[in-house]
Amino acid sequence: MSRSELADAVNAALDQIYPARNIAAHYVDHRWVGKLERGEHRWPGDARRAALRQVLGADNDADLELYSPRRADSTFLSTKQAAPGPGTWDETIHLLRDQWHLLVQNDKMFGPEYALTGVTRQLTLIDDLLHEVPHALRPALVRLAAQYAESAAWLNQSLNYHPAGHHWTQQALTWATQISDPTMTAWATYRSSQQWLTSGNPTQAVKQAATALLFDQKLPGPMRAALRVQHAHSLAATGEHRVAMLLLDDAHRWAADRHSGQPEGEHGSYCTSGYIEVHRGICLRLAQQPEEAVQVLDKALPVIPSRHRQDFASALFNKAAAHAAASQPDLAAATAHQALPIARRAGSRRILHQLTQLGSTVSRHQHLPDVRAFLDDLAVAT
Numbered sequence: 617m618s619r620s621e622l623a624d625a626v627n628a629a630l631d632q633i634y635p636a637r638n639i640a641a642h643y644v645d646h647r648w649v650g651k652l653e654r655g656e657h658r659w660p661g662d663a664r665r666a667a668l669r670q671v672l673g674a675d676n677d678a679d680l681e682l683y684s685p686r687r688a689d690s691t692f693l694s695t696k697q698a699a700p701g702p703g704t705w706d707e708t709i710h711l712l713r714d715q716w717h718l719l720v721q722n723d724k725m726f727g728p729e730y731a732l733t734g735v736t737r738q739l740t741l742i743d744d745l746l747h748e749v750p751h752a753l754r755p756a757l758v759r760l761a762a763q764y765a766e767s768a769a770w771l772n773q774s775l776n777y778h779p780a781g782h783h784w785t786q787q788a789l790t791w792a793t794q795i796s797d798p799t800m801t802a803w804a805t806y807r808s809s810q811q812w813l814t815s816g817n818p819t820q821a822v823k824q825a826a827t828a829l830l831f832d833q834k835l836p837g838p839m840r841a842a843l844r845v846q847h848a849h850s851l852a853a854t855g856e857h858r859v860a861m862l863l864l865d866d867a868h869r870w871a872a873d874r875h876s877g878q879p880e881g882e883h884g885s886y887c888t889s890g891y892i893e894v895h896r897g898i899c900l901r902l903a904q905q906p907e908e909a910v911q912v913l914d915k916a917l918p919v920i921p922s923r924h925r926q927d928f929a930s931a932l933f934n935k936a937a938a939h940a941a942a943s944q945p946d947l948a949a950a951t952a953h954q955a956l957p958i959a960r961r962a963g964s965r966r967i968l969h970q971l972t973q974l975g976s977t978v979s980r981h982q983h984l985p986d987v988r989a990f991l992d993d994l995a996v997a998t
Contacts, residue, residue, distance in 0.1 A: 618713075619646035619653075620836045620882055621759075622671070624799040627834045629667035632796070639663065640833050658682060673752065705753050708745070712738065712760055719767065724923050727963020728774035735768050755795045762791035762800040769807050773814070774926065776965040781811055802831035803839065803883050809846050814966075818853035825850050838884030841870035845887060845895045852899035860899045867892045886927060890919035894931045897938065906942035910935060925962040929955045933970050940974060945981040948974065949990040956990070960997055972998055 617625065623644045630639045642663045651657045660668070665677055674680045715738060723731035742761045749757045765788035772781040785807050792800035809824035825847035832840055844867035848860040868874075873888045893916035900909035913935040920928050932955035939948035952974050959967040975994045981987045 617756075618882065619649040620799075622646075622649050623836070624797065624834065625671045626664065626667045628796055628798060629670045630663060633666055633670065634663065642667075643834055646836050705750060709753065709756050709760060712742065712757075716760070716763055716767065723771065723774075724925065727961075728771040729963050732768065732771040732775070735764055735771060739764050739768060755797075758791050758795050759797050759800060762788045762797065762804065765791060766800065766804050766807055769804070769811075773807075773811060774964050774966050776969050778811065778815065782808075785811060798831040798834040799836075799839070799883065802828045802835055802843065806843055806846055809850060813846075813850055813853060818850050821850035822847070822854060836882070836884065837870040837874070838872040838882070838887045839870075840884075841867040841872065841892065842884040842887040844870070845892055848899060849895055852902040857899065857903040861896070864892055864896050864899065886924055888919070888921065890916045890921075890931075891924075891927055894920070894927070894934065897931075898934050901934065901938045901941055904941070906938040909938040910942065913938065925958055926964045926967065929958040929962055929964060929967050930970075932958070933967055933974065936971075936974055940977050945978040946984045946986045949978050949981075949984070949987040952978075953986070953990040953993065956993055956997055968998055 623646050626649075627643045630642055642661065644664065648657070652660070659665075659682060665680075665682065668674070668680055668682075669677070672680060715734070719731050719734045719738070722734065739761070742757065742764060746754070746757060746761065765784045769781045769784035769788060772778075772784060785804055788800065788804035789808070792804055805824050805828040809821045809828065812818070812824055813821035825843065828843050829847060832843065835843070844863045848863035848867070851857075851863070852860040867887075868889060871887060871889045871892060872885050893912055897909040897913035897916060900906075900912060913931060917928070917931050917935070920931060922928070932951055936948045936951035936955065939945075939951055952971050955967065956971060959971060971994060975991055978987050979991060982991060
């Protein structure tokens with residue numbers, strides 16, 4: 617497991633072992649696991665040790681190579697674990713997890729259509745393996761199934777295949793619920809909120825975002841930031857602009873660029889400070905403050921990582937939409953024209969669809985050179 621996955625599993629085990637106690641003070645995150653690996657934590661508290669034993673299938677603390685600092689240092693054994701043996705179930709799960717990270721990168725480099733082919737094949741394989749996996753390893757494989765299903769939901773959303781996106785979100789929720797996994801349950805619920813917002817139902821999007829935040833204390837930082845951003849966007853769409861801005865302010869505490877060492881491809885790793893500020897611009901536009909939205913988006917665009925092409929194209933589209941709302945059709949068209957080739961290379965039909973809708977908005981200004989040039993290229997691209 618990655619550090620984040622082990623932390624999630626430990627927190628879930630704490631809930632199972634101590635159902636009648638408020639155990640939140642004992643929850644851990646990926647940084648705590650890192651300290652455990654480096655030997656900075658040699659003797660966690662009783663509750664955390666019990667959870668670690670359950671998650672890792674250990675009979676006692678010695679099996680985990682943990683020891684009390686009161687013992688002599690010479691009794692400490694290396695915490696390095698052997699790689700999974702060839703042909704074992706552990707190796708299969710390990711390889712499938714590695715493939716998930718690779719497919720996330722494929723989405724960034726080659727677009728969602730390319731990545732979806734691999735994700736769909738892996739889901740078919742995992743569905744077969746779920747009928748064979750030993751009982752002790754089933755939760756790990758079910759979690760991986762939920763992870764792949766949520767990725768399929770996002771990729772279909774990027775391709776504007778909304779029914780398929782909803783289907784895979786529900787499947788991810790079903791698998792995550794089977795094993796009481798807080799991280800995947802929260803993330804699939806977050807994805808559901810996005811889908812409700814896209815389909816024009818912000819009230820339901822707010823409900824789903826609030827439900828995802830019920831798991832907040834058990835999640836790694838970047839996920840906590842992403843959930844706040846989605847909640848803010850949904851609230852702004854219902855007119856709750858002040859609360860939305862406060863949520864975005866709070867999201868910066870957990871932004872991905874504030875947590876060095878977070879693996880690229882982990883849930884929420886895209887939720888950087890720039891991503892948060894893009895959504896501030898969106899919320900300002902929804903609050904009918906388009907000029908302020910443009911100013912915020914101008915500052916946010918340079919700090920979006922270059923490899924996040926869909927995020928960059930989406931930010932440009934939202935800036936163009938703000939210009940259109942400010943009755944600046946020439947600037948709207950020029951900005952959308954910038955976004956067009958990026959959205960095409962990123963393979964995001966969702967953003968191309970949004971640009972097409974913007975084209976309809978500015979089409980009555982075809983006498984303007986920037987508008988005419990954008991509409992001509994849009995016709996070719998779509």
